[in-house]
Amino acid sequence: MTTETTTTNSAAPTTATARIPAPATPYQEDIARYWNDEARPVNLRLGDVDGLYHHHYGIGAVDHAALGDPAHSEYEKKLITELHRLESAQAEFLLDHLGPVGPGDTLVDAGCGRGGSMIMAHQRFGSKVEGVTLSASQADFGNRRARELRVEDHVRSRVCNMLDTPFDKGGIAASWNNESTMYVDLHDLFAEHSRFLKVGGRYVTITGCWNPRYGQPSKWVSQINAHFECNIHSRREYLRAMADNRLVPHAVVDLTPQTLPYWELRATSSLVTGIEEAFIESYRDGSFQYVLIAADRV
Numbered sequence: 066m067t068t069e070t071t072t073t074n075s076a077a078p079t080t081a082t083a084r085i086p087a088p089a090t091p092y093q094e095d096i097a098r099y100w101n102d103e104a105r106p107v108n109l110r111l112g113d114v115d116g117l118y119h120h121h122y123g124i125g126a127v128d129h130a131a132l133g134d135p136a137h138s139e140y141e142k143k144l145i146t147e148l149h150r151l152e153s154a155q156a157e158f159l160l161d162h163l164g165p166v167g168p169g170d171t172l173v174d175a176g177c178g179r180g181g182s183m184i185m186a187h188q189r190f191g192s193k194v195e196g197v198t199l200s201a202s203q204a205d206f207g208n209r210r211a212r213e214l215r216v217e218d219h220v221r222s223r224v225c226n227m228l229d230t231p232f233d234k235g236g237i238a239a240s241w242n243n244e245s246t247m248y249v250d251l252h253d254l255f256a257e258h259s260r261f262l263k264v265g266g267r268y269v270t271i272t273g274c275w276n277p278r279y280g281q282p283s284k285w286v287s288q289i290n291a292h293f294e295c296n297i298h299s300r301r302e303y304l305r306a307m308a309d310n311r312l313v314p315h316a317v318v319d320l321t322p323q324t325l326p327y328w329e330l331r332a333t334s335s336l337v338t339g340i341e342e343a344f345i346e347s348y349r350d351g352s353f354q355y356v357l358i359a360a361d362r363v
């Protein structure tokens with residue numbers, strides 16, 4: 066069902082030599098195409114700062130002293146470095162919640178993107194990290210970075226549907242979704258994590274969800290869905306689907322106040338993509354929330 070993609074030193078995907086599993090649905094085909102074609106400077110130029118390429122957003126206070134004078138010729142470069150620092154801080158915060166994992170463990174990054182979080186997890190824990198993405202370009206990119214860092218024996222990306230993975234039942238110590246749950250049905254997703262996680266293992270997600278207290282998805286949430294071709298779930302759906310799949314919340318953290326500074330800073334940069342207003346307005350009007358949920362597999 067799943068196959069590791071063959072990688073080369075070229076930036077182009079090497080799908081000709083790889084046996085890529087067929088997407089399970091036409092929707093997944095759309096999403097694979099979307100991420101295969103993605104090359105936004107807001108992601109690549111941030112990743113170029115230190116070689117960790119993320120497709121998630123940032124948390125934490127902006128370091129205005131590090132940014133310095135906006136009129137300075139180096140300001141834009143410093144701004145990019147600062148946005149990247151906040152995105153890496155987000156991944157560190159997710160890893161903080163994985164529990165006591167170590168070098169003998171295998172971790173799963175479901176919807177791994179270009180693999181930045183996987184590298185960070187291996188560097189922190191010494192663990193083996195298995196990533197799945199629908200995109201062959203992303204898997205190639207992640208595997209190339211792992212080879213360049215000489216961690217390819219421990220960090221591996223493959224093209225695979227996160228709802229149907231090859232991981233053995235109960236063989237995984239901890240797993241996560243970093244901004245990738247909005248592409249799948251949550252019941253199907255948590256059933257799969259629950260299957261491959263060992264009892265006592267930890268699952269963590271950082272995600273954007275619509276707030277049931279607001280009523281229904283706001284126009285801003287609908288705009289984010291249209292922009293990314295995704296389907297943002299409500300906070301209630303997360304907790305219900307986890308409860309139905311032996312995932313019991315250990316921590317629920319509302320990161321909305323911590324992510325707003327990232328968005329406000331990003332909105333002033335030359336790398337804006339046009340989606341900044343929807344995130345800022347929906348976080349401000351309370352219709353959308355940025356949350357971490359860590360759960361024990363019981």
Ligand SMILES: C[S@@+](CC[C@H](N)C(=O)[O-])C[C@H]1O[C@@H](n2cnc3c(N)ncnc32)[C@H](O)[C@@H]1O
Nearest residue numbers: 119120121176177178198199226227243245248
């Ligand atoms: C916004 S990116 C997040 C990437 C990564 N987690 C990060 O933090 O940099 C969403 C990712 O989810 C993946 N994805 C979406 N649906 C998927 C599915 N059904 N199976 C595997 N990956 C999926 C995409 O291929 C993409 O890599």
Ligand SMILES: CC(C)=CCC/C(C)=C/COP(=O)(O)OP(=O)(O)O
Nearest residue numbers: 105107108119120121244272273293
């Ligand atoms: C929180 C929510 C709703 C996220 C939707 C999923 C998504 C596309 C995340 C960021 O990816 P990216 O880093 O490629 O996006 P951008 O190009 O905007 O930085």
Ligand SMILES: [Mg+2]
Nearest residue numbers: 107108120121
């Ligand atoms: Mg980004």
